Amino acid sequence: MKLLNQVAVVFFCFLPLSAVGKGVYMTPEEFLAESFSSAQPLIQSLWLTEDIRDNAKQIFNHVYPGLRIRYWHAGQKETQRTAWIINEIGKTRPITIGIAICGDKIERVRILEFRESRGGEVRMPFFTRQFVGLSLLPSKTQLSKNIDGITGATLSVKAVKKAARFALFLHRLVTYDEMAGKEQVAVDMVALP
Amino acid sequence: MFAKSLKLWHGRMGVLAAAFVLLLAVTGLCLNHVSSWGLDTQALRSPTLLSLYGMAETGEVVSYPLDETYISESNGQLFHQAKEIGRCEGSLVGALASSSKTAPPIIVACGQELLLFSSTFQLIEKIGVAFGLPVAVQRIGLVDNALLVDSSRGLFFADLNTLSWTAVEKGDISLSSQWSETTPTPEILSQELSESIDRENITYERLLLDIHSGRIFGEWGIYLMDAMALLFMVLAISGLVLWSNGRKR
Secondary structure: OHHHHHHHHHHHHHHHHHHEOEEEOOOHHHHHHHHOOOOOOEEEEEEOOHHHHHHHHHHHOOOOOOOEEEEEEEOOHHHOEEEEEEEEEOOOOEEEEEEEEEOOEEEEEEEEEEOOOOOHHHHOHHHHHHHOOOOEOOOOOOEOOOOOOOOOOHHHHHHHHHHHHHHHHHHHHHHOOHHHHHHHEOOOOEEOO | OHHHHHHHHHHHHHHHHHHHHHHHHHHHHHHHOOOOOOOOOOEOOOHHHHHOOOOOOOOOOEEEEEOOEEEEEEOOEEEEOOEEEEEOOOOEEEEEEOOOOOOOOEEEEEOOOEEEEOOOOOEEEEEOHHHOOOOOEEEEEEEOOEEEEEEOOEEEEEEOOOOEEEEEOHHHOOOOOEEOOOEOOOHHHHHHHHHHOOOOOOEHHHHHHHHHHOHHHHHHHHHHHHHHHHHHHHHHHHHHHHHHHHHHO
């Protein structure tokens, strides 16, 4: 009986953990400071042309909401580093995901804000660490390696993977891809406040 | 004698249980596929179904005039007239049409972000804290076509192309500043909006769960489903007994 009581106490102590997940885990400033520790990044913007929007639709399975996206950029040639803050819906609410890319490979993925009550495990380092070093397969919009899922967080995992693929696609566009051209890649450059 | 009586009652109980078995099977089937069928995201809109939750009344609608039309917000949903154009992070605090060639044509301000729209109300982008927006935004205005953001951190001139935020003192603002101000929502628009507003995000998944558990009919609904569960158990046992008796003969 005593053992049963102890089990019950432990169970009810851990029960509220199922609701843990919602919250702000990192501010954009912290994410940018972590991603650009040595160089001062510039905010740039990219107008999403029809081609880009078509690719975005393939990646997200829905129309990307917006005609322009801002990103942070530093470095030159092979050491170009970009950072993207992308909102993607997990189940019903958007997850704010920060992705930093250097030399065509993901450098870090961080969950800045999680707004749903389930699936918050995607913020854990054991999950986000899997993205480090991944790139896009040549001429495709798939990640170069499989990402292990998390039971009970399938939709959140999918959302983070989609955001990572989109960020890599955009990075390639703004840094190397000739297709992006000077007409598509915009222009507004300012120092980070 | 016992077997005959049991068979009679088994049949009667079976008829009584049939409707509930069907109800539970249909709702259970739907619940198994809520995500793939989109039932977990579709919000209830029918006033009859919403009245079961005591939510038939329309939520509070905040509106700001924009030329001859209105930008409205309720439960986080943002509307131009009765058409949904996005979601608002924080409550709606202003809407402006800019005639400047360098600024987006339409600027909508919510507490935590600015939403920039094209003249056809296509979302261009959202500007939030990540881009230096001073929050919480309390109101927005125009001074000689320059955007002015009044926030809990003070007054700022905003350049949305370069994302620069210049702090200004209240005394420095000229009298010609035009602030976006809320107005009562016209009655006709309120009625149209009441059809489109998701009330507290009650989804079809929630409705199915509540029908499945009996909660949709309140406390007595739960007791009714409990009684049905007991009935199913009795049916299962009586069925087994009858089958076993039949085999012995």
